[in-house]
Amino acid sequence: MTRFESQRVSLGLALVLVGLPLAWLLRSYLGFTQSSAVSFLFMTASVGLLIRPQVLLTGKLYGNPVAILLPAIFLVPMLALALLENMEGDLGFLYVSFVLVVAIATATTKLEMLHSSPHWVAGIAATAAIASIYQFVSGGLGAVETDIGEGARLYVGDSGNPNWLSFVAGQGLLAVCIVWANQLKFSRFRELMFVLLIILFLVVIVLSGTRSSLAGLLLCLLYSAIRTVRQQNGNLRQELEPTGKKKTSRTFSSMVLEAEVPYLYPPRPFLC
Numbered sequence: 001m002t003r004f005e006s007q008r009v010s011l012g013l014a015l016v017l018v019g020l021p022l023a024w025l026l027r028s029y030l031g032f033t034q035s036s037a038v039s040f041l042f043m044t045a046s047v048g049l050l051i052r053p054q055v056l057l058t059g060k061l062y063g064n065p066v067a068i069l070l071p072a073i074f075l076v077p078m079l080a081l082a083l084l085e086n087m088e089g090d091l092g093f094l095y096v097s098f099v100l101v102v103a104i105a106t107a108t109t110k111l112e113m114l115h116s117s118p119h120w121v122a123g124i125a126a127t128a129a130i131a132s133i134y135q136f137v138s139g140g141l142g143a144v145e146t147d148i149g150e151g152a153r154l155y156v157g158d159s160g161n162p163n164w165l166s167f168v169a170g171q172g173l174l175a176v177c178i179v180w181a182n183q184l185k186f187s188r189f190r191e192l193m194f195v196l197l198i199i200l201f202l203v204v205i206v207l208s209g210t211r212s213s214l215a216g217l218l219l220c221l222l223y224s225a226i227r228t229v230r231q232q233n234g235n236l237r238q239e240l241e242p243t244g245k246k247k248t249s250r251t252f253s254s255m256v257l258e259a260e261v262p263y264l265y266p267p268r269p270f271l272c
Contacts, residue, residue, distance in 0.1 A: 005052075006113045012049030013109075014120030016102055018168045019046050021128035024157025033158045043098065051105035061107035075100050118175040125172025126197055129204040132156035132165055136207070154207040166210035170217075173201040 015022075023042035027035050055061070079096045132154050153162040180194045205213050 007116055008049050009052065009109045009113050010116035011120050012046055012051070013106070013114055013117050014124055015046035016043070016050060018121055018125050018128070018171050019043070021131070021156040021159070021165065021168055022124065024159045025128075025131055028158045040094075047098075047101055047105050050102070050109065052108040055108040056104070061104070062110050071103055072100065118178045121175035122172050122179060122197060125168050125175065126200060128156050128165065128168050129172065129200050132204060133200075133207075153209040154204060162208040163210045163212075166205050166208035166213040169201040169204040169208070170213055173198060173205075176201070 020039065020043065023039045026042065027033065027038035030038070032038050075096050079100070135156065136154055155162045155165050156168075159165075176194055176197045183190065202217070205217060
């Protein structure tokens, strides 16, 4: 495994997760407005970066086989239904096929090869967020008039889809928090960049007007507030308790609130 290959698959995964807004921007600037072909080619190239052909040809995929085959139990019947319906303009067959291909492509890569994915996700999401705000403020792609007509909800490119932009901003917010918590080197510049990125993603989520994202953000803030208060109360009780006193038993709810949130990426420091 080379560093180049690790960066390639990490970039591929990031483009699969949050790269679609870049395709919308690209087709807008190239004059292919609302062209599904540009988006299809862009996402195909993203999967091409993620997949490792040498592993696929050997048939020895990584990960738990059950975890790989379990989505197929639901996706294959959906794929068959999409073929049987054959509705005009229906993209269900394309979407389900893409999910199956991504699942297989991911299984060709070791988990430790994806350690740079949070960095790529944060960078791509920040690019989409900045582009959407630029469109909204300056009307760079004629988005201001359309936005106002739809209630001034923020989106990127020619998509007209604020819900997807909110999802991308949420992924970027999560990636920034993961990178920040696992950085090896600390500097004021990096701390400032992390804070600015978090503010950027929060602004985009709010301006997109997506209720599910706003509700999820409020629940996260509520969880963080409750956990902080309980930890402070626990530390205060430990200071007030006399030494040698037997500790009281913990309830299930306290264990849940005090539990660490597991990372979605390898539990080792990421390279910054």
